[in-house]
Amino acid sequence: MSNEIHHVAIIGTGPAGLTAAIYAARAGLNPVIYAGLQHGGQLTTTTDIENFPGFENGISGPKLMADMTAQAERVGTKVLYEQITKVDFSSSPLKLWSDDKEILAHSVVIATGATAKTLGIENEDVLMGKGVSTCATCDGFFYKNKKVAVVGGGDSAMEEATYLAKLCSEVYLIHRRDHFRASKIMLERAQKTENIKFLVPYSTTELLHDKTGLTGIKIVNLETDQTETIELDGFFMAIGHQPNSQIFEPYVDLDDHGYIIARNHTETKTPGVFVAGDIADPVFKQAITAAGMGCQAAIQATKYLENNNL
Ligand SMILES: Cc1cc2nc3c(=O)[nH]c(=O)nc-3n(C[C@H](O)[C@H](O)[C@H](O)COP(=O)(O)OP(=O)(O)OC[C@H]3O[C@@H](n4cnc5c(N)ncnc54)[C@H](O)[C@@H]3O)c2cc1C
Structure with missing residues (x-):
């Protein structure tokens, strides 16, 4: 077990998680981000993305996500290719596990997405x-x-x-x-x-x-x-989505379909635990809205750490 307490641990390397990582890293928080089973998230399964701003001729999903990862790493994010299998957010510091490895963090951004059925x-x-x-x-x-x-x-x-x-x-x-x-x-x-x-x-x-x-x-x-x-x-x-929220259930509010309910932008009911992207968005489910929410989560996590002298 490592004794290091991360300022912020981000779960998921889709557009939400990686954007949160870029903002958290640039705020000097040295974030650690866990990629799970699908590094890059849902966009790695598609070819042309024509609606993400900044690419006149579109960009392929895998290339967009590889570039986002490289950008997050360049500004100081540690990317770990591990799945978070269990969490305990009942006390501070927050606890996460990647198999048997315990991870400690003062704040967490959940960005685990929702899988289309x-x-x-x-x-x-x-x-x-x-x-x-x-x-x-x-x-x-x-x-x-x-x-x-x-x-x-x-x-x-x-x-x-x-x-x-x-x-x-x-x-x-x-x-x-x-x-x-x-x-x-x-x-x-x-x-x-x-x-x-x-x-x-x-x-x-x-x-x-x-x-x-x-x-x-x-x-x-x-x-x-x-x-x-x-x-x-x-x-x-169009037969629905399965939000990847199961392991967080005791520490967040879920709607009837299993989406995490965000309050005041990206907060959850547990102090220090924020949420971003498709996991908290039954409506828009787009890369740009996920990225936007990732930005908000990182800024709110930064404020939380400041306010609590963490
Ligand atoms: C085929 C397809 C095409 C699409 N095309 C477009 C498009 O053209 N434009 C557009 O804007 N949107 C598009 N979307 C939607 C877009 O992909 C999603 O809105 C966006 O990826 C959501 O980002 P996210 O970061 O919230 O989650 P995701 O991209 O779903 O990423 C979730 C991440 O969480 C990780 N994760 C999950 N559980 C765990 C765990 N326990 N531990 C660690 N990591 C975990 C996963 O491995 C993954 O890295 C498309 C989606 C699909 C499926």
Whole structure:
């Protein structure tokens, strides 16, 4: 066990965590950041990022995250490629564990993200970014005037379908039940949109593809068992996200879906524990909003340390 008490330990190396690290390092706090199982976060699974400001021609996700990491390291962040497996925030200093290794810190920024749920059908991983997506705001632009499908029955599915309908020529909304979890207003808005066609109760059974990517899907009507093939350019899964919040549960407030509830920007109910990015954001879920919140968390952590002479 090391006796060193870090000023700030950051959990997660997505845009939120790395931005927090850049700000904390530049404030002289020598932050340590834990990368977990997916160093660079969700953006490492995608190719072109066209909506992160500063890149006239866009940038690839892995390159953006490699540059953010290098920037964080250059200003004094220690990046550790370890997963935080347990925490105890019941007393100060705060305690974290990476397997058996105990880590002590005066403040913590939780930036562990939220993982998009997928259907679990064959080839969805391989085709991610090549016709398959979990984010219409991120990827919809690549399907301008093209034919796409959205899977899901909740508010996010309705929102994604309505968003895509403004860009794409045709949108299929596929749902396996004939009733919807979505709110009445969101459902009706989607139903009234001319180029959204509802396919219920259908389930997607196969992703069809060639060497370049997705070409279509096979769906089955769950009432009649009849199979159909639809040619498609894009396939969006909008079936929810799993926030990576489980290990923090006793020390933070969670909403009904497991997102950490931030108060006064990035504070949690535990003094010294801050939160940033998708883990605390059921609404926007974008790299720029995650980075913005990472900045806020680092500034609030800095103030907390100052105010408590830590
Ligand atoms: C395919 C795809 C394409 C996207 N395209 C865009 C786009 O074009 N533009 C855009 O703005 N957004 C896009 N997004 C959304 C964007 O990726 C997220 O909003 C953003 O990555 C959220 O950042 P974050 O830092 O909150 O979390 P994440 O990026 O999810 O990072 C979470 C980090 O936490 C780590 N972690 C989790 N648990 C632990 C633990 N116990 N211990 C240590 N570390 C842990 C993970 O390893 C990871 O490093 C896309 C998302 C996906 C999936």
